[in-house]
Amino acid sequence: MKKNLIIGIGNLILGDDAAGPMAARGLKKKLAHLSDYFDFKEYYNFSLDLLDEIEGYEKVMIIDSFDNGGMKSGECVKFSLDDLDGHAHGRFLNAHGMNLPTLWKFGRRMGLSMPSECLIFGISGKNFDFFHEKLSDDITAAFDAILDRLRDEATSWTSVDRPVITGDLHA
Numbered sequence: 001m002k003k004n005l006i007i008g009i010g011n012l013i014l015g016d017d018a019a020g021p022m023a024a025r026g027l028k029k030k031l032a033h034l035s036d037y038f039d040f041k042e043y044y045n046f047s048l049d050l051l052d053e054i055e056g057y058e059k060v061m062i063i064d065s066f067d068n069g070g071m072k073s074g075e076c077v078k079f080s081l082d083d084l085d086g087h088a089h090g091r092f093l094n095a096h097g098m099n100l101p102t103l104w105k106f107g108r109r110m111g112l113s114m115p116s117e118c119l120i121f122g123i124s125g126k127n128f129d130f131f132h133e134k135l136s137d138d139i140t141a142a143f144d145a146i147l148d149r150l151r152d153e154a155t156s157w158t159s160v161d162r163p164v165i166t167g168d169l170h171a
Contacts (some may be wrong), residue, residue, distance in 0.1 A: 002058035004157050005115070006031075006150075007041045009050075009064040016073070016125025016136050019065040019143075023123065026147045027154065037158045051107045059117040059157055062100075063150065065139075071124040074142035076149055079120040121150060 008024030010017040021042035028040040043053055054060045071077075081101045100120065107114045123146060127136045135143070 002056070003039050004037055004059040004061070004154070005039050005041065005054060005057040006061045006154060007043050007053060007063070009043045009062060011044055013131050013133055015127035015130055015132055015134065016065050016123075016139055017128050018133065019123040019125060019135060019139055020063040022135065022143075023063045023121075023147060023150060026143070027150055030147060030151045031154060034155070034158060038154065048103070048106075050103065051110075051112060054115055054118075055107070055112045057115045060115040060119075061150070061154060062118065062120045063123065064120070065123045065125040065128075067126065067128055068122075068124050072138065073124055073126040073136055074138035074146075075124045076142070076146045077122045077124065078153075079122060081118050081120075084120065119153065121153075 006024055006027050008020035008022065010020035010022075012018045012021055021044070024040050024042055031038055039057070041053055043050065068077075081104055084099060084101055100118075104114060104118065123139060125136060125139055134140075139146075
């Protein structure tokens with residue numbers, strides 16, 4: 001069975017840019033019971049080398065933060081490769097002058113074993129310019145809900161349902 005990959009992209013010392021790797025870490029804990037289905041990686045340099053990280057997986061979930069001026073910080077947006085096709089601007093979409101859909105097509109043309117599906121989750125942030133290891137308050141407040149959403153999406157790729165907790169949680 002081929003595994004699926006969850007990869008968080010970002011820089012751990014640039015504030016909100018750390019949201020991708022931190023989300024991948026959080027999902028690794030939440031999905032520990034599904035380790036037969038998933039690998040988890042943190043990736044700190046959005047470049048052509050990303051092809052080496054994703055090659056051979058069945059499906060890949062990419063988590064990255066981005067600065068979307070009009071969007072509230074802490075919102076999580078789901079994209080497909082088709083949604084991003086034609087967008088060549090911004091670090092979130094750019095691998096050394098090549099957007100993610102073009103990178104994907106390049107990998108296929110090179111004969112690489114590319115995943116059959118790629119979902120991209122962008123976490124809207126606002127603090128990318130300062131060296132510090134803390135997410136903004138908006139992302140921190142939304143982080144558990146973001147992880148739950150990502151977990152639900154990831155578990156839909158397996159034949160295993162989320163564990164159901166029954167009984168009185170306040171006992």
